[in-house]
Amino acid sequence: MMEKMIFGRYLPLQSVVHRLDPRAKLLFIFGFVIVVFLANNALSYGLLAVFTLVFIYLSKINVRFLLAGLKPVIWLIAFTFLLHIFLTREGDLLFEAGFLKVYEGGVRQGAFISLRFLLLIFVTSLLTLTTSPISITDGLESLLKPFKKLKLPVHELALMMSISLRFIPTLMDETDKIMKAQMARGADFSSGPIKERVKAVIPLLIPLFVSAFKRAEELAVAMEARGYKGGEGRTKYRLLHWQGRDTAALIILVVLAALLWWTRS
Amino acid sequence: MDIQLQEVEYRYAAGTPFERLAIQDVSFAIPAGAFLAVVGHTGSGKSTIIQHLNALLQPTKGQVVIGDRVIAAGKKEKNLKSVRKKVGTVFQFPEHQLFEETVEKDICYGPVNFGVPEAEAKERARRLIGQVGLPEEVLQKSPFDLSGGQMRRVAIAGVLAMEPEVLVLDEPTAGLDPRGRKEIMEMFYTLHRERGLSTILVTHSMEDAALYADEMIIMHQGKVCKQGKPRELFSHPEELAAFGLSVPEVVRFQQSFEALSGITLEKTCLTIEELAEELARAKERGGAK
Numbered sequence: 297m298m299e300k301m302i303f304g305r306y307l308p309l310q311s312v313v314h315r316l317d318p319r320a321k322l323l324f325i326f327g328f329v330i331v332v333f334l335a336n337n338a339l340s341y342g343l344l345a346v347f348t349l350v351f352i353y354l355s356k357i358n359v360r361f362l363l364a365g366l367k368p369v370i371w372l373i374a375f376t377f378l379l380h381i382f383l384t385r386e387g388d389l390l391f392e393a394g395f396l397k398v399y400e401g402g403v404r405q406g407a408f409i410s411l412r413f414l415l416l417i418f419v420t421s422l423l424t425l426t427t428s429p430i431s432i433t434d435g436l437e438s439l440l441k442p443f444k445k446l447k448l449p450v451h452e453l454a455l456m457m458s459i460s461l462r463f464i465p466t467l468m469d470e471t472d473k474i475m476k477a478q479m480a481r482g483a484d485f486s487s488g489p490i491k492e493r494v495k496a497v498i499p500l501l502i503p504l505f506v507s508a509f510k511r512a513e514e515l516a517v518a519m520e521a522r523g524y525k526g527g528e529g530r531t532k533y534r535l536l537h538w539q540g541r542d543t544a545a546l547i548i549l550v551v552l553a554a555l556l557w558w559t560r561s
Numbered sequence: 562m563d564i565q566l567q568e569v570e571y572r573y574a575a576g577t578p579f580e581r582l583a584i585q586d587v588s589f590a591i592p593a594g595a596f597l598a599v600v601g602h603t604g605s606g607k608s609t610i611i612q613h614l615n616a617l618l619q620p621t622k623g624q625v626v627i628g629d630r631v632i633a634a635g636k637k638e639k640n641l642k643s644v645r646k647k648v649g650t651v652f653q654f655p656e657h658q659l660f661e662e663t664v665e666k667d668i669c670y671g672p673v674n675f676g677v678p679e680a681e682a683k684e685r686a687r688r689l690i691g692q693v694g695l696p697e698e699v700l701q702k703s704p705f706d707l708s709g710g711q712m713r714r715v716a717i718a719g720v721l722a723m724e725p726e727v728l729v730l731d732e733p734t735a736g737l738d739p740r741g742r743k744e745i746m747e748m749f750y751t752l753h754r755e756r757g758l759s760t761i762l763v764t765h766s767m768e769d770a771a772l773y774a775d776e777m778i779i780m781h782q783g784k785v786c787k788q789g790k791p792r793e794l795f796s797h798p799e800e801l802a803a804f805g806l807s808v809p810e811v812v813r814f815q816q817s818f819e820a821l822s823g824i825t826l827e828k829t830c831l832t833i834e835e836l837a838e839e840l841a842r843a844k845e846r847g848g849a850k
Contacts, residue, residue, distance in 0.1 A: 480649070
């Protein structure tokens with residue numbers, strides 16, 4: 297069931313995108329998310345789409361796999377599309393049935409918004425697909441360093457993030473195991489009325505919480521036993537190296553932003 | 562109830578880049594009332610097989626026959642509860658599945674799910690708590706106040722309370738102390754004999770396999786590579802070594818004894834008692850000469 301999910305998963309492949317510095321990728325994707333909103337006509341959206349496709353191509357991720365991962369959000373996209381079609385009253389009237397009026401502007405607006413959604417989802421899933429969780433944490437910690445002056449506990453945040461990322465697959469496995477154990481005892485998670493289904497989750501949630509507490513305690517003890525005293529005075533084992541291609545990635549983003557600015561109407 | 566696996570193959574995450582072949586071309590039968598041990602190295606596919614026995618996983622190829630149900634690849638199965646009612650599975654570290662406020666409620670969870678009236682379920686809980694070696698007072702306690710070993714026993718009682726016809730055990734004694742291991746295995750064996758339960762034991766412990774199983778299956782890299790009586794399989798230690806497995810300590814002792822003394826015993830002994838007897842007989846024979 298969770299096998300098809302692509303959010304937060306990492307696909308270790310060899311590609312230019314995989315080799316980029318995580319800081320560069322984080323900045324790039326953060327920038328891209330903003331830049332997407334610059335597009336407002338067919339030409340600029342086309343530009344963005346082409347750009348995203350090149351990005352996907354460079355990452356060597358299977359497109360079919362990316363599309364399969366869209367399934368959970370496809371309803372959200374469809375819903376916003378329909379909302380736009382029915383609620384935007386702009387341009388020529390295309391179709392009328394009773395109180396339903398579909399305008400040309402609504403269709404266009406709906407298509408653009410859906411495309412925007414798609415592009416955002418593709419590019420952000422590429423971040424996690426091409427970057428190992430550990431590198432993302434390292435990148436974030438390094439990017440957040442300036443905020444230390446504002447008393448932001450950067451090390452603690454990064455530590456929590458790396459621990460949570462590390463335990464996502466472990467907890468997923470555990471969820472799966474407990475689910476199966478309860479199913480073997482006659483639990484039914486996938487049918488019946490809503491009220492029953494919500495109730496059926498309790499035998500899953502309680503053991504999961506209990507084991508998360510236990511795990512946290514064990515981990516804390518193990519960390520202390522190995523001399524962990526907090527962020528002060530720690531050295532780093534993994535070092536990040538900013539290279540030419542990382543600068544190039546950011547330059548490409550700036551060029552894209554300029555192009556969009558120029559083509560938008 | 563008979564269970565049969567026919568050329569079963571299972572792939573995890575089929576159709577994604579994470580696809581992994583776990584077992585392939587696995588065929589064997591478990592006749593009603595048999596005690597089967599499945600052994601093999603870590604990652605050989607033992608636990609995947611277990612999940613086919615009560616239809617938690619459906620084969621990606623081949624089919625599994627559980628009693629009168631046929632679980633075949635590619636078919637959508639409905640109402641699997643009736644299968645799971647008959648096949649009780651004790652998973653690895655079953656204490657992780659406890660969740661109710663009291664031990665009694667937790668033991669009743671399974672039976673009640675399968676439609677057993679509450680009074681009857683409570684009656685079973687009372688009976689079983691003694692059988693797994695815990696005092697009746699435990700029934701009103703929270704399962705989370707118990708020790709690890711006690712929690713394991715409660716979890717096992719929860720599975721037994723379903724009164725299954727087939728009992729599937731995935732390393733039921735992992736992480737227990739030697740006494741606890743023996744007690745729990747003896748309890749399963751008694752149940753197996755007294756109620757004629759079919760039992761499938763997945764284990765790393767060659768001692769347990771030798772002691773309890775009538776039939777043994779050796780898994781290696783997702784395939785069944787040997788099947789036979791424990792005595793036959795353990796009399797060829799070099800074959801087992803090829804699969805990264807060893808023989809029980811008793812057998813190892815017998816082998817070094819035979820190598821050192823030049824005396825060959827009449828059969829491969831699986832228990833200390835058997836070995837002692839054989840040694841005594843060998844001594845007599847030696848004395849007669």
